[in-house]
Amino acid sequence: MITVSDARSGSSTNVLLDADESAPLAEIIPRLAAAVSLDAGRAALAVLVDGRMVPVSGSLSTAGLRAGSSVVVGARDAVAAYETSPEDALVQLRIVSGEGAGTTLHAWRGLATIGSSADASLRIDDRTRLAATELIVDIAGAEAVTVRPAAAETAATLDGEAIAASTPTLWPIGGQIAVAGRLIELARPDDDIAAFVPSEQGGGIDYNRPPRILPPETSTSLRLPAPPRDQKARPLPILAAILPLVIAGASALLMQNYYFLLIAALSPVTIVANFVTDKRAGKKSRRAEAAEYRTHKAVIESDAAAALVAERAELLRNAPDPAELAEIATRPLPRLWERRSTDPDHLRIRVGTATQPSRVTLDDPEQLEHKRTVTWDARDVPAVVQLAERGVVGIAGWGDRPRRLAQWAVAQLAVLQSPRDVQLYLLADASGQKPWQWMSWLPHVQPALGQDTMTTLGVTASTTARRIAELVALLDARQEPAGGSSGRWAGS
Known part of the structure; x- marks a missing residue:
């Protein structure tokens, strides 16, 4: 299962792709385009797989296509707008707390702006507390990033201190700017990528998590x-x-x-x-x-x-x-x-x-x-x-x-x-189903305790009833050996 998006309209749909990894990508593109009502015969289509432009002359394997991949198809100029190379960025501006937390701007040398304008490099949708351009960030190097107000003054603070309007203020890696109820952190991209290999079964990757040594709490x-x-x-x-x-x-x-x-x-x-x-x-x-x-x-x-x-x-x-x-x-x-x-x-x-x-x-x-x-x-x-x-x-x-x-x-x-340690259940009615569709991609909703189902999602009356019955049976089974006593819960 993959997600296919039209680069122009932004519309997307989930597609079940059943093909050999050696299959030519060029033969698959028309079907992917048709899934989002895109005419593959008008012009040559470009393909983006998980944020990277891939050559259409390759195979599914060389394109890195696997279960859960996000694929964008369309004209090359439209597809290029979706291309991301976060590891090539010099620094990252991350909203780490408040509205919009999780938004990341991958920035290179030059100027970047923070504000409520649609043209701002890092846009914060809060015109009541933020100017169109509130802050100007000058990126000369990973250790040479400065910030200054775009106007005479600003309510923003850097690590609890006011940002001076007269001279640019050095913004260190890990430093956090508080503005409009949000925290924006300057970070350096992490190049320590996890060690994984393509799965022998195809369509996925094999990953062994490294050992973890926790320092004592002092x-x-x-x-x-x-x-x-x-x-x-x-x-x-x-x-x-x-x-x-x-x-x-x-x-x-x-x-x-x-x-x-x-x-x-x-x-x-x-x-x-x-x-x-x-x-x-x-x-x-x-x-x-x-x-x-x-x-x-x-x-x-x-x-x-x-x-x-x-x-x-x-x-x-x-x-x-x-x-x-x-x-x-x-x-x-x-x-x-x-x-x-x-x-x-x-x-x-x-x-x-x-x-x-x-x-x-x-x-x-x-x-x-x-x-x-x-x-x-x-x-x-x-x-x-x-x-x-x-x-x-x-x-x-x-x-x-x-x-x-x-x-x-x-x-x-x-x-x-890990899905070996935690299994997730979702119980939602039809009206609340759409915001939770992304959970269907999680390996944590694949049945691991012998449940007779494809996923542990309950989004209709019948599937919700079955999920509740499974949970009740699971709780009863766990309470029997424990004699009904309560203790530290470790998850399912």
């Missing part, structure tokens, strides 16, 4: 140094300086020896000299201690900030955004089906982003005891739901948002979990 606890204690200023020992003079004066009068006065004068001079010396040394010592304290504190705060950045990067990687997930699924990348049923993130789904407490804590001795430990916040990190712990999750909201979020959840399960 927390960072740091303690700020105690500030240097303020030393009380010692007063000048006036009494100790005057008393020897009084005694020496009395002795000189009684003994008529005025050398006592000369000797006695040395005592207050020595005391005053020691006082001045100690005071200067104390000031120098306090300055050195204060400088050491500031340096030590700055180093610890810098380490805490670095730990927060590392934790945020780890959280973002462990819960891929829609654009990253699309890359994993379509190229494909080695992360396809990476989660095992024994992994802690098995059946974990990302539902959005939020500012959340991190695992970085800082102990500040300057604070009161109950306020001493401060937990730093991680900005715009994935908000996740663990299905294995929840068991049942409902999604509510207005409009079609619940359905779109449910589709996003299913997409994550299908891309990150």
Whole structure:
């Protein structure tokens, strides 16, 4: 089964293609064109298979045609508009959160624009909060990307900081621009393509997922140094300086020896000299201690900030955004089906982003005891739901948002979990069937538990009733050996 589209009209249909892999593509093209009501005799037709123009003189095998392929047919100029070579792009501008999440702009050197205009390189359909051209991105290299407002100012921020209008702001790889309720991330195309070979049975590919080694989850606890204690200023020992003079004066009068006065004068001079010396040394010592304290504190705060950045990067990687997930699924990348049923993130789904407490804590001795430990916040990190712990999750909201979020959840399960570990069921009425048609392409809906069906989709009254009966029987069978007890669910 493949999807065939007309390059001019954009209309598409699913086609069951039964042919040998060595069959000439030129013989198949007229039938593909007829499937979308395209006249193959008017002019030479070009063919695009999975985003790449292929020579019509080749075979189905050399064209890379396989089950699930997307084929575009039409005049060469029309077909060329659908051509994509993401691995050749210098950088990618990805909408990773908010409306339109999953949209990716493959960009090369030069200028790109972000705005609500149809002519914008990365279009965001939100004219109420976004100008026709809101931001201008200058791409001089993968590590030399700058961004500036198209107008005098913008509400957009880059990693939480305002984007200056006076000078272009460097946009680093991984940096995220927040604008109009969306997060746009600058990324570099991943060239680590998954290792796969054409299937011997034909029409597909054989893929062995690589081993996965999960680093242990760590927390960072740091303690700020105690500030240097303020030393009380010692007063000048006036009494100790005057008393020897009084005694020496009395002795000189009684003994008529005025050398006592000369000797006695040395005592207050020595005391005053020691006082001045100690005071200067104390000031120098306090300055050195204060400088050491500031340096030590700055180093610890810098380490805490670095730990927060590392934790945020780890959280973002462990819960891929829609654009990253699309890359994993379509190229494909080695992360396809990476989660095992024994992994802690098995059946974990990302539902959005939020500012959340991190695992970085800082102990500040300057604070009161109950306020001493401060937990730093991680900005715009994935908000996740663990299905294995929840068991049942409902999604509510207005409009079609619940359905779109449910589709996003299913997409994550299908891309990150193998069909050996997870099987998906769909129950929908006729009116809700169309938005879920894409699920029929997933290997996760092929019966793997002995069900007497082609797919585990229920989209009519009869198929829905059969799917419900299968699920009830499956639940009953699982509860019998467990004695009805509840535990951690690992998926079907």
